Amino acid sequence: MNLHHLLLLLISGLWSPSSARLRYYYLVTEPKTWVQAQSYCRQKYTDLATVDNMAEMEELKGFIPPGFSDSIWIGLKRGPMRLWGWSSGEVLQYTNWNPGEPNGVVTDRCCLKAGGCLKCRHTQNLCLCLEPLGKFVLVKIASNWRDAETYCWQYYTNLATIHSDQEQQDVWDLLTDSDIVWIGLGFDNWLWSDGSKTTFRYWHPGQPYSATDDGNCAMVSTSWGGDWDDTACNGVMSFMCYKAPIKRGIIRLKVTSGGEMDPNDPVVMTNILTQIQQTLRKQGVGSDTTLTWQMRKGKVFSLEKTKEEQQKCSSLNSAISQT
Template identity: 30%
Template sequence: MNVCVSTGLSAVSSHAGRQYHFFYEKVTFDEAQRYCREKYTDLATVDSMEVVTLLNSMGGYVDVLAWIGLYDDVDSWSWSLSDTSFYKPGETEFRRWESGAPQNTSWKRCTKISSATGYWTESECSTLLSAVCFDVSGLNVTYIYTQAMTWNEAQSYCRTNHKDLASVRNEAENQQIRDQVGTNYWIGLSRESWKWSDRSDSSFRHWSDNEPDTTMKTCAAANFYKSGKWADAGCGWELQFICYRQPVSMQVIKVRLQKSNSDVDLNDRAFLDELLVKMKKEMRDKGLDDNIQLSWKKQADGQVFHKEEEKRDEL
């Protein structure tokens, strides 16, 4: 992709120090995302009206639509109970969708089970349905059925009074629930629909009226003919785009290793690369920002590690 950096306007948002860059060459969402991640931080995250106002002030040359970093994650179905100890391998992926489901529409993000068929369908989360809560005691699972409420109300109720909204891990549990219900019931499977490219958890939304409006358009663009309000768009469309850069801070951390194998060369490139991968994984597992970049700082002789001299007790 050939994007001329000199064509980009930029401004600094006063609320967070982010720098936003407009690019006027038209590319697909994936191409824009790749470019922004290589040259900047990511596609633009718009998390407040202050940022909307800033982008509107910069959008004078934008041809109607420009990509921002919001996209519809159609494969993000997950259980309300996230405790991994409750599931055996493969059980979090168990599904009993009816034929043609899920359609992954933007407005249907919660799952109900039909007592008539035992199959699952997606529904608007604001629909009033009874729900299946559950309690867990050792290996025993007990199901509890509620009065009609929305999916979010059911989740809150089940978490307050029981373990959670029911996870269905296998066909036997699905049949057990079906045998006890007399209508459609909420279960704990839902989809976290629209997400930010940089993994921001901002819930700020600035959709135009009646947007998002279709199943097939799963990426978002700011419409500068409508004061920067958002519209869904086909990810393969070629649009202008907005990147952002987050100020970068650098910190040097001293690492001390204890050699258990005398044959290992601590300054070997393959060993150093493998160690960086392990350290990055540990940081990710502890919930740290996945955008953190790690690199080794070489000393004057070009080596990373040096053997420390053992301290001797003074006589």
């Protein structure tokens, strides 16, 4: 096995880009535009605030002092493409559209009826919530999508997220032929500054909307109790940064040189670090990850005898003791 394959195997087993992430939020009250705020957060912290789910949104609101009246930038900005995603923040991996859907008509939210998923906008439907243990609950209260989402947040966990044909069947078993229910599937073109794939949104009812069509950046509106609004990115206001906790770990490497190189040669060690960093980048690890060698007795690598060499030494010692 060559060096490159050995490194790739070890790192794949030790690092998972999809592992849970924690964030510490920091409110900065120095007014800046969205781009200026983004630059400041990246220099001082990690980035403008990303929010993965309702629990993080409640945590973020907890950092806003009582009586604070300024709006607050977060790291959400319009992108070039519209994508479907779950309101829980999960990445979309399963769909079951009606024939011909989605048909390209611009709609924001998805509703479900027996037979598949329809697209709806600003209509009154029943809502399908998800309990903490994953059980679907049909709530027979007609509402718009945002009110349905709020109801599910308040009394359950979220609007329904469907991951498989079996879960889809479980939902259909709850519905009559005439029932149409909201689920947590939405469609938008908003992207997070740090590249996060979460599709969680917390818009105020009727938002995002801009009469001048320049509302390309998202903010937390304190006048709306923390709901999100869209506005022009060149406005100035306070902003929320986040900092990811520093994670430290030790990766142990076994390098076979065949006697052709010294692993403790500084040039060789630099090349090994470069290969590790390139592999980490391919797996989605950010550029703020740093790698350093851990030295023992002045060296990074220590010689480890192969099993064959150990057997030879054992045989030699045995022969010496017999003489």
